[in-house]
Amino acid sequence: MEMNHYMRAAYELAKAVNPVDVRPNPVVGAIVVCENGKIIGKGAHLRYGQEHAEVHAINDALKSKPDLSGCCIYVTLEPCSHYGKTPPCTELIIQHNIKKVVIGSRDPNPKVSGVSVLQRAGIEVVIDEDSSIIELNKVFFINQNFQRPFVLIKMAMTIDGKIADRNGTSKWISGEASRAYVHRILRSETDAILSTAHTIIKDNPFFNLRYSKDEIFEKNLIVLDRNHQLIKNKFSDLNIFKYRSYSRIDIYGDSDQKATVANNVCIHSTHFDQNGNLVLDKFFTSLYERGYNHILVEAGSKLAGTLMKNNFFDELCIFIAPMVMADENAVPIFHSDHIGLLEEAKRLQMVSISQLDHDCMLRYRRY
Numbered sequence: 001m002e003m004n005h006y007m008r009a010a011y012e013l014a015k016a017v018n019p020v021d022v023r024p025n026p027v028v029g030a031i032v033v034c035e036n037g038k039i040i041g042k043g044a045h046l047r048y049g050q051e052h053a054e055v056h057a058i059n060d061a062l063k064s065k066p067d068l069s070g071c072c073i074y075v076t077l078e079p080c081s082h083y084g085k086t087p088p089c090t091e092l093i094i095q096h097n098i099k100k101v102v103i104g105s106r107d108p109n110p111k112v113s114g115v116s117v118l119q120r121a122g123i124e125v126v127i128d129e130d131s132s133i134i135e136l137n138k139v140f141f142i143n144q145n146f147q148r149p150f151v152l153i154k155m156a157m158t159i160d161g162k163i164a165d166r167n168g169t170s171k172w173i174s175g176e177a178s179r180a181y182v183h184r185i186l187r188s189e190t191d192a193i194l195s196t197a198h199t200i201i202k203d204n205p206f207f208n209l210r211y212s213k214d215e216i217f218e219k220n221l222i223v224l225d226r227n228h229q230l231i232k233n234k235f236s237d238l239n240i241f242k243y244r245s246y247s248r249i250d251i252y253g254d255s256d257q258k259a260t261v262a263n264n265v266c267i268h269s270t271h272f273d274q275n276g277n278l279v280l281d282k283f284f285t286s287l288y289e290r291g292y293n294h295i296l297v298e299a300g301s302k303l304a305g306t307l308m309k310n311n312f313f314d315e316l317c318i319f320i321a322p323m324v325m326a327d328e329n330a331v332p333i334f335h336s337d338h339i340g341l342l343e344e345a346k347r348l349q350m351v352s353i354s355q356l357d358h359d360c361m362l363r364y365r366r367y
Contacts, residue, residue, distance in 0.1 A: 004128060006031050006039070006074040007104050011133055013044040013053070014076045019139065019189065021047050023293050026107075026140035030057035030075040032068065032098075040064050040071070054079055054089040058096060069097035076133045078107040079114040090117045100124040104133040108144040139294045142314055148284040151194075151312060153297040153304055154186055155333050156319040162330040163301060168202055170331075174319040177356040183210050186317065187219055190296040192250075192287075197225035199299045206239045207298070218247035222287065222295070224303065226272060228253045231265075241265070250290070252283065280312045301335035308346060309336050316348065316364045319356070 013029030022045055030053035032041030043056025054075055061068060079089040079101065093101060094117075101118055106127065118125050134141065139150040156174035157163050164170035172179070187193065193207050200207075200223060209217040221240055223230060230238065230251060240249060244264050252270040270286060271279035287295065297307065307313045318333075348364035355361070 004074070004102070006033055006072075007076070007102060007128065007130065007133075009039065009042070010053075010074045010076050011104065011130075011136070013042060014133075014136055017044050017046060019294075020191075023048060023191065024140070024143060024291070026077055026137040028053040028075065028077045030054045030073060032057045032061035033072045033074065034061075034065060034068075035070040041073075049085040052080065052086060052089050055086070055092060058092055058098075062096075069099065071096075071098050072100040072102065073098050074102045074104070076104040077137065078103050078105070078112055079118070080107070080109075080112055081114045081117040082111045084111075088114075088117075090114050090121075093118065093123065094121045098123065100126065102126045102128055105129050105137070108141055138314070143288065143293050148281075148288045149191070149292045149295040150314050151284070151295050151297060151307065152186065152190065152315045152317060153307060153313050154182060154317045154319075155304060156321065157333045158321055158323045158325050158330075160324050160326065161333050162325040162327070163333050164331040165325065166327060166329040166331075168331065170203070173321045173323070175321065175357050175359050178319040178321075178359045178361065181356055181361070186296055190219075190294045191292045192220035192222050192295055194222045194224070194295050194297045195299045196303055197223055197227075197229045198302075200238060200240055201229065201235060204239050205298075206242070208243070216243075218244055220247045220292075221249045222292070223249065223251045224270075224278065224299075225251050226254050226276070228255075228267070231267065278306070280307070280310055284312065301332055305334035305336040308334055309338060311366065314366055315351065316362075316366075318362045318364075320360045320362065322358050 010029040010031045014027045017027040019027055025045060025048050028045045030043045031039055034040050041057040041061025043053045043060055045053045054073065057073065073093060079093060081088045081090045101123055103125065106129065115125050142150040155163060156178065158173060187209050207221050208219050229235060248264045248266060250266050250268060252268050254272050255269055271282045273279055297303065347367055349367055351363040351365050353362055
């Protein structure tokens with residue numbers, strides 16, 4: 001069903017907000033409509049800790065109409081009903097006697113009961129959930145429902161599914177346009193990049209944001225390093241430790257080994273099972289508790305295969321380059337010791353297909 005005209009306007013306001021600016025909150029837009037159908041107030045939640053969309057929209061409406069008792073407010077997410085960084089939006093709606101509230105998606109936060117609060121106050125509430133609005137806050141919904149970060153795996157491969165040759169060389173499988181997309185879109189939207197010590201030692205990446213030669217920005221980095229290889233002196237000159245003034249590196253191993261690499265490097269312990277495998281639920285819960293809401297995985301086939309096998313991912317972004325290795329010893333996109341049957345294969349949902357110069361970019365979502 002097509003989105004309501006007014007809800008569409010609220011959606012566009014929310015869509016224009018940079019999600020990074022409001023995390024861990026969702027992006028939200030709101031529209032106030034008066035009795036004659038005219039939009040008299042617009043607002044969006046612009047930055048974490050500041051006024052919510054409903055506050056901006058109501059204050060905007062009050063400039064031209066002091067009495068909002070006959071008005072309706074359209075908001076893309078259920079209004080909050082609890083005290084956080086700001087007062088409850090439900091109180092403001094009730095205070096101004098707004099007669100009707102149309103909601104584009106329910107809030108999964110258990111602290112929020114905006115619908116029932118408004119209904120008890122005698123306000124008509126219409127819930128008109130829309131998949132586009134839910135998609136806009138996919139990170140927030142994963143955070144709230146599972147108490148872990150949203151996990152996006154990025155891989156670049158040849159047509160025959162190889163991410164590196166038999167010597168481990170992978171620079172460059174994808175083209176310049178694909179690499180630019182990773183920097184401008186994938187990395188910029190996330191809170192941190194997740195990789196492994198093996199990948200970092202082998203490739204020596206910077207793991208930053210490079211928009212151009214003169215536009216280089218830092219990015220938080222999370223590294224799985226069970227044996228603390230990176231904090232040994234022989235690896236202290238790796239590129240990840242250079243040019244960092246405000247971003248941080250969180251290194252996770254199997255013990256709380258104390259070492260000083262740089263002021264912005266933190267060593268943490270995480271859980272591994274008796275076979276040396278990472279205990280994924282505890283690891284990702286710890287990341288979420290440290291404020292990581294959206295993670296981009298840029299690592300090798302082993303970590304990607306582990307996340308895939310255990311369903312600890314939400315989206316997969318694959319760049320397919322127009323080349324063929326034709327070598328069974330080249331590195332496959334996913335590595336797993338598990339021998340599975342076709343009936344056990346992971347079924348993914350296609351999100352989009354795009355062409356970036358000569359590469360094809362495929363985005364999938366886990367069912």
